[in-house]
Amino acid sequence: MAGIFGVASKLDECGRSLYYGIDYHCHLGTDYAGMAIFGKDGIERKIHDIRGENFRPKFQQDYAKMRGKYGIGVIGYDIQPVILSTRHGIFSVVVNGNILNLNEIVSNLQSRGSSFAEIQPDSSISPAEVLAEVISRADDIESGIADVFNLIQGSVSLLILTRNGIYAARDRQGHSTLVVGKSDNEFAVTTETAAFPNLKFSIAAELLPGEIIRLTENGIERRKEGSGKAAHPCAFLWIYTSFPATSIEGINVEKARYNSGTLLAKRDKAAGFMADIVAGVPDSGVGHAIGYANESGIPYARPIVKYTPSWPRSYMPSDQSMRDLIADMKLIAIPDLVHDKRIVICDDSIVRGTQLRNMIKDKLVANGAREVHIRIACPPLMFPCIYNQSTRTTGELAARRAIRMMEGRDVQDISEYLDTKSPKYQGMVETIARELGATSLMYQQIEDMASAIGRSTDEICTFCWTGRPS
Numbered sequence: 001m002a003g004i005f006g007v008a009s010k011l012d013e014c015g016r017s018l019y020y021g022i023d024y025h026c027h028l029g030t031d032y033a034g035m036a037i038f039g040k041d042g043i044e045r046k047i048h049d050i051r052g053e054n055f056r057p058k059f060q061q062d063y064a065k066m067r068g069k070y071g072i073g074v075i076g077y078d079i080q081p082v083i084l085s086t087r088h089g090i091f092s093v094v095v096n097g098n099i100l101n102l103n104e105i106v107s108n109l110q111s112r113g114s115s116f117a118e119i120q121p122d123s124s125i126s127p128a129e130v131l132a133e134v135i136s137r138a139d140d141i142e143s144g145i146a147d148v149f150n151l152i153q154g155s156v157s158l159l160i161l162t163r164n165g166i167y168a169a170r171d172r173q174g175h176s177t178l179v180v181g182k183s184d185n186e187f188a189v190t191t192e193t194a195a196f197p198n199l200k201f202s203i204a205a206e207l208l209p210g211e212i213i214r215l216t217e218n219g220i221e222r223r224k225e226g227s228g229k230a231a232h233p234c235a236f237l238w239i240y241t242s243f244p245a246t247s248i249e250g251i252n253v254e255k256a257r258y259n260s261g262t263l264l265a266k267r268d269k270a271a272g273f274m275a276d277i278v279a280g281v282p283d284s285g286v287g288h289a290i291g292y293a294n295e296s297g298i299p300y301a302r303p304i305v306k307y308t309p310s311w312p313r314s315y316m317p318s319d320q321s322m323r324d325l326i327a328d329m330k331l332i333a334i335p336d337l338v339h340d341k342r343i344v345i346c347d348d349s350i351v352r353g354t355q356l357r358n359m360i361k362d363k364l365v366a367n368g369a370r371e372v373h374i375r376i377a378c379p380p381l382m383f384p385c386i387y388n389q390s391t392r393t394t395g396e397l398a399a400r401r402a403i404r405m406m407e408g409r410d411v412q413d414i415s416e417y418l419d420t421k422s423p424k425y426q427g428m429v430e431t432i433a434r435e436l437g438a439t440s441l442m443y444q445q446i447e448d449m450a451s452a453i454g455r456s457t458d459e460i461c462t463f464c465w466t467g468r469p470s
């Protein structure tokens with residue numbers, strides 16, 4: 001997962017909007033960030049390692065010196081943007097997504113004489129450079145993007161910075177988004193619409209799946225129609241990944257989270273459930289918890305707060321033990337609000353369950369919580385993502401671990417565990433609750449998750465929960 005942002009300016013000064021626009025993507029899990037601007041002497045590029053550090057101070061000196069009317073940038077896990085000098089001229093590329101058959105494409109290109117220079121810290125080849133190479137071999141940039149879409153398994157959206165503007169292309173399944181904004185002197189394209197309001201951009205268009213546009217200082221040129229397929233945005237964008245102020249396909253993230261909490265509370269209310277307070281695991285659990293509290297009538301409280309002065313952003317290093325350490329260090333319990341309370345905790349999802357288990361044990365039970373009831377905004381995660389960048393593997397998922405404990409081995413056919421009415425599903429949820437040390441655990445039903453978002457299950461990607469590709 002990465003956040004990508006581009007600006008085309010009527011003035012020669014796209015740097016300021018680009019700098020702040022990229023910064024609004026810092027919550028997307030960051031190792032590296034970069035920006036590239038097409039100036040009068042060609043493309044100027046800056047890339048920094050921002051693991052554990054903030055984007056803005058790292059790039060503050062850079063952006064002030066970078067001049068030009070077109071610019072692109074990225075925050076993510078790879079070293080980007082890449083720059084290629086080709087027969088189509090010099091251009092720069094940033095990508096958001098995951099290419100499952102990258103090695104196959106690389107071997108094919110290498111057998112046809114290509115070599116790759118932009119090696120990543122783990123010695124792998126840069127996906128952005130591979131796609132740039134595919135594009136460079138085509139007759140023109142647009143055909144090159146079409147070739148990329150035809151070649152890859154997985155899903156990528158990309159921005160290409162050229163002398164003549166910025167090409168933007170949304171992934172063919174519409175798992176991720178690209179939205180165009182307009183201000184007095186600029187056009188911008190963004191992964192997250194939360195980047196727009198404070199920079200005075202209003203939304204001008206959302207790209208369709210597979211659509212290619214070119215953005216210049218004069219506006220949007222549609223260069224290739226979309227794939228004709230309906231978008232299937234990643235449901236996790238609403239449940240967990242995106243910033244609350246962002247909207248995807250016109251549906252606001254915070255509103256979807258609020259609805260999700262409401263639907264969880266309705267099920268608890270119907271069962272006569274009662275507790276003393278409701279809380280959300282900061283930050284993404286908070287919207288769900290407020291919806292739950294308002295629907296249930298159980299007061300919202302903050303028995304656990306996030307220490308923001310030194311953890312100002314939701315930094316997600318790729319190393320899992322580091323993630324667990326950061327999750328532990330930045331959440332602080334308030335014993336006065338915990339002691340002797342029956343507490344409902346809303347969270348977005350359970351991946352491995354380690355952070356939730358530690359939080360229950362060390363911050364709630366240790367401070368005298370009477371009961372801890374966990375409410376999760378999506379169904380049990382059963383399959384690793386095949387479309388976006390996610391480090392999950394099947395074996396580490398809490399639900400799969402529970403199945404293994406129940407069956408005594410890994411099983412291939414998990415269909416009974418996907419059926420929420422089956423005894424096996426109930427047994428799995430109870431096993432996970434026991435492992436977490438929770439008094440009770442309830443997951444969102446998949447239909448309710450879709451309904452909270454405002455779409456049917458056929459109109460979002462649900463692969464993580466169902467194993468059905470979209």
Ligand code: SF4
Nearest residue numbers: 234235385461463464
């Ligand atoms: S598989 Fe899961 S994380 Fe990946 S796009 Fe689909 S819903 Fe999102």
